[in-house]
Amino acid sequence: MDSYYLGIDTSAYTTSIAVLNEEGKIIIDLRRTLKVKKGSLGLRQQEAVFQHINNLPEMFNYIANEIDLNKVNTVSASVKPRNVVGSYMPVFKVAQGHAFILARALNADYKEFSHQDGHIAAGILNCEIQQLEKFLALHISGGTTELLLVENKKDVFSVEQIGGTLDISAGQLIDRAGVELGLPFPCGPYLDELSVSGSFVEKNIPISTNKTWINFSGPETFFKRIIKQHTDKPENIALTLFDCIAKSLSSIIKYAIKVYEINNILIIGGVASNSYIREKLENDIVNKGIGKLFFPNKNFCTDNAIGIAYLGLIKY
Numbered sequence: 614m615d616s617y618y619l620g621i622d623t624s625a626y627t628t629s630i631a632v633l634n635e636e637g638k639i640i641i642d643l644r645r646t647l648k649v650k651k652g653s654l655g656l657r658q659q660e661a662v663f664q665h666i667n668n669l670p671e672m673f674n675y676i677a678n679e680i681d682l683n684k685v686n687t688v689s690a691s692v693k694p695r696n697v698v699g700s701y702m703p704v705f706k707v708a709q710g711h712a713f714i715l716a717r718a719l720n721a722d723y724k725e726f727s728h729q730d731g732h733i734a735a736g737i738l739n740c741e742i743q744q745l746e747k748f749l750a751l752h753i754s755g756g757t758t759e760l761l762l763v764e765n766k767k768d769v770f771s772v773e774q775i776g777g778t779l780d781i782s783a784g785q786l787i788d789r790a791g792v793e794l795g796l797p798f799p800c801g802p803y804l805d806e807l808s809v810s811g812s813f814v815e816k817n818i819p820i821s822t823n824k825t826w827i828n829f830s831g832p833e834t835f836f837k838r839i840i841k842q843h844t845d846k847p848e849n850i851a852l853t854l855f856d857c858i859a860k861s862l863s864s865i866i867k868y869a870i871k872v873y874e875i876n877n878i879l880i881i882g883g884v885a886s887n888s889y890i891r892e893k894l895e896n897d898i899v900n901k902g903i904g905k906l907f908f909p910n911k912n913f914c915t916d917n918a919i920g921i922a923y924l925g926l927i928k929y
Contacts (some may be wrong), residue, residue, distance in 0.1 A: 620922030629918035688812030689925035735920030754882035776825025811852030859893035876904035
């Protein structure tokens with residue numbers, strides 16, 4: 614009899630539930646993006662919690678009509694942003710509570726992981742990097758830009774932050790520039806589409822990196838200023854913005870490869886779905902023989918519960 618592994622993730626902007634079978638095949642992948650008012654830079658936690666609570670019953674009902682719930686072996690939840698002391702966001706309490714109740718009702722195992730663990734797991738699913746005991750991971754999203762040293766242990770990922778941003782994340786830079794341009798939040802997909810027809814802005818772009826650390830506040834000020842000046846086309850600003858981010862990320866990856874002598878790097882998080890950044894990092898790192906990059910399918914980069922369900926299958 615096939616067993617199912619169910620994962621729930623209630624992040625800052627997406628309600629997600631996924632079901633995998635015992636072979637790691639994705640059976641169900643449900644996601645619902647939370648609604649954000651136009652012109653806003655995000656949601657308050659209580660607003661996000663309210664939307665998650667409203668989304669989950671309908672999503673559970675769909676799953677109940679698609680699979681035999683009696684075959685659910687494990688229910689897993691993302692319960693915090695990262696596996697560090699003090700990591701907490703109210704939105705993850707929604708996944709934690711619903712997953713625990715469901716596991717008890719179904720007499721299934723219950724497991725807890727971090728949201729970041731889920732991104733890593735979604736990245737290594739059906740990928741050769743999952744066989745490695747140690748690798749680097751670059752987590753780039755709306756709330757996080759972190760360079761990580763990952764040990765792939767049997768029971769959990771052991772994650773140490775070795776770099777990243779010292780101020781705002783890459784995703785925040787993208788969203789703040791996008792909102793300034795009048796685009797809907799989150800702005801990444803819209804800027805990605807714009808950048809395809811763009812040319813580089815002919816100005817000196819401030820890029821601030823030091824070893825494995827980045828400051829994006831300087832670029833934020835720069836891009837907001839040129840947007841307000843209306844001297845450059847939105848598509849040119851979009852392309853130049855992604856180039857600035859890609860160059861910054863490339864710099865810290867190269868330094869980490871040299872210092873830690875690990876040349877396998879997993880790129881995860883919503884920003885990792887950006888077409889230009891993926892291509893630029895491939896050219897800078899892989900094509901020059903510096904390291905090997907592993908990009909998940911773009912659909913696995915954005916917030917999802919696939920990784921959380923997969924962790925319920927592979928971690929003991």
